Amino acid sequence: MHSIPKLILSVSLSIACLTASVSSAETPLSDNLARLAEIEASLINSPVALTDTDRAEASMYLAKNVAHYLRESVIYADTRVPRLLYNPGYGFPNPDTHYITARIDPKGSYRLWGRLGNVNQTIFGVYSRTALEGESGARDRIRGEDLHTDKDGNFELFMSAKKMDGDWLPLAEDVASMTIYQVFSDWNVERKGQFMIERLDAQDQPAASLTPASFKTIIADLDDEMAWFLKIWTGVTQRYHGAIPDNIVTPPRRIQVTHLGSQFAPGHWNLKEDQAMIIEFDDPQARYWGFSFYQPWGELLDTVTRQTSLNNSQIHQDSDRKFRIVVSARDPGVANWIDIADHPHGVFNWRVTIDTPPATPVTHVVP
Numbered sequence: 001m002h003s004i005p006k007l008i009l010s011v012s013l014s015i016a017c018l019t020a021s022v023s024s025a026e027t028p029l030s031d032n033l034a035r036l037a038e039i040e041a042s043l044i045n046s047p048v049a050l051t052d053t054d055r056a057e058a059s060m061y062l063a064k065n066v067a068h069y070l071r072e073s074v075i076y077a078d079t080r081v082p083r084l085l086y087n088p089g090y091g092f093p094n095p096d097t098h099y100i101t102a103r104i105d106p107k108g109s110y111r112l113w114g115r116l117g118n119v120n121q122t123i124f125g126v127y128s129r130t131a132l133e134g135e136s137g138a139r140d141r142i143r144g145e146d147l148h149t150d151k152d153g154n155f156e157l158f159m160s161a162k163k164m165d166g167d168w169l170p171l172a173e174d175v176a177s178m179t180i181y182q183v184f185s186d187w188n189v190e191r192k193g194q195f196m197i198e199r200l201d202a203q204d205q206p207a208a209s210l211t212p213a214s215f216k217t218i219i220a221d222l223d224d225e226m227a228w229f230l231k232i233w234t235g236v237t238q239r240y241h242g243a244i245p246d247n248i249v250t251p252p253r254r255i256q257v258t259h260l261g262s263q264f265a266p267g268h269w270n271l272k273e274d275q276a277m278i279i280e281f282d283d284p285q286a287r288y289w290g291f292s293f294y295q296p297w298g299e300l301l302d303t304v305t306r307q308t309s310l311n312n313s314q315i316h317q318d319s320d321r322k323f324r325i326v327v328s329a330r331d332p333g334v335a336n337w338i339d340i341a342d343h344p345h346g347v348f349n350w351r352v353t354i355d356t357p358p359a360t361p362v363t364h365v366v367p
Helices: 003-024 028-044 052-073 212-218 222-243
Strands: 085-087 098-105 112-117 121-128 138-142 154-160 168-170 175-183 195-199 262-270 276-281 289-295 309-311 323-328 335-341 345-353 362-366
Touching: 028 052, 028 212, 028 222, 052 085, 052 098, 052 212, 052 222, 112 175, 121 168, 138 168
Parallel strands: 154 168, 323 335
Antiparallel strands: 085 098, 098 175, 112 154, 112 195, 121 138, 121 175, 262 345, 276 323, 276 362, 289 309, 289 345
């Protein structure tokens, strides 16, 4: 009986020591996540956040990018054993594109192989993580159609700093990732490719065990990465918001972000609930083109339960051979309706895979 107080004292001291140990330990993940509050506040207070929906989507946008960064930079970060990762695309993604990425080491040698499938276009590229605003970070790219394939579309592509035999992409010293873009036009017919990747010069020894110091290094760039990423893409949105007049399509211009030989024609809509913007244009006679619509943070509007994009295989052509798209919150009862729902303003883009800029679509607002 007399030993019970001593036992209680011993347990209490142990708990106190454990609590003190935890309190004094470094918490790099929590520290970085806490600093994201400042970034979130900057988004919510941005001049393009005009509605409650805008502000709620700002927080969701940040959350999605944090989740993607943690998955890409922590779970899939080992460049010695690269793994392909489907990602949602960065700012203003194409709803008709599958984005497949892998982290790679510019000092390594890699083999990418598989089958291309029969999509509208496939592009392989290697990218730096040090892109400045207005840059894509692209270093080298190659089209799938330029690869040597067998009759079934099987291919093999090497990536390294030094030239290798066969199809090859050079790795500049600042390259940190590779990306496969598969662009679909007719989703009912086209089938995606199959891809695998391996490192050819991987070290035989196993990876070192994780330590607090090594994890801190991995996670240290989280808030800086988010701040950089959001500055780049929200900067694009703010330029559209302030510099482009409402409800027009800007003249198409060549932008080599992902798709080789593509023309981009962005715009910004700003409509009342009872208004609609009609976009009218001729067939650009291109292998692929598509209109896509985004909320202010460069994320696609709902593509699952609403029609918020149209491409050259999906759109209805009028009897005069022109195309007309109706952008509105209310259903006008036409095939080419873009449902903007609770987004009275946002950004849209017309992507056209063609070397020569097509004629600029014209718009008018009704009523």
